Amino acid sequence: DGGITQSPKYLFRKEGQNVTLSCEQNLNHDAMYWYRQDPGQGLRLIYYSQIVNDFQKGDIAEGYSVSREKKESFPLTVTSAQKNPTAFYLCASSSAGTRTIYEQYFGPGTRLTVT
C-alpha cells in the first residue's frame, strides 16, 4: 500500500539533545512538508521541499533543519536551539505543479517530548 510512514510514533529526549524525526513516502510525490501541531494552534509549517536537494523555510523554521537527498525521504532534525520542542510533528507529501494545487497526504505523526 502507498503511504507515508513516520517513525517513531513516540520519542523522548533530554533537553539540549538534537533529535531526528523520520519521514518516508512511497507515493512518488515530489513535494514534502513538515508541520508542527500544538493544542489549539492548528498546524504550522516548518519546512517544505518541492524537489530533491532543495527546500524552503516555512513559518516557524527556527531551531529546525531538514535535508532532501532522496525523493522518498525528508528527515527533520529538532536542534537544541528550538526553545519549545515538545509537540506533535506531522509529515505530508503531495504532487507538485505550477498550475494547480494538489492535496497533501499526511503521515501518522511523531509525538516528541523533551524534558
Next chain:
Amino acid sequence: AQSVTQLDSQVPVFEEAPVELRCNYSSSVSVYLFWYVQYPNQGLQLLLKYLSGSTLVKGINGFEAEFNKSQTSFHLRKPSVHISDTAEYFCAVSAYGGGTSYGKLTFGQGTILTVHP
C-alpha cells in the same frame, strides 16, 4: 498572505443531529479550500476540497461544504452525525497566484467535534 479562522473551538452535538463547523478565510488572491479530519493521535485525512466549479462540495463520510466567496466562508456540514464523527476538524486554504505554486496550506486552529449518544 492568507489566514483562516475557525469560529468554534469545540462543538458538542447529539448523535443523529445536524452539525455545522464554521470556517472563514482572508486572502488577497484566489484560494483553494480544504477540510481535513484528525482522529486522536493520528495524521490528517482529507474530507473534501474546493478548487473551482460548483460551490457546494461533497466529501467522504457524508460531509459537505459550501464555498461563499462574498462572505469568504467555507462551512462544513453534515445532516446527521454519528459517534464515529468525533474528531478534530481543520479548515485550510492555499492561495493560487498563478505561476509557481508550492501548494502551501494555511490551517485554522481546529474545531473539536464531540458527538454524544
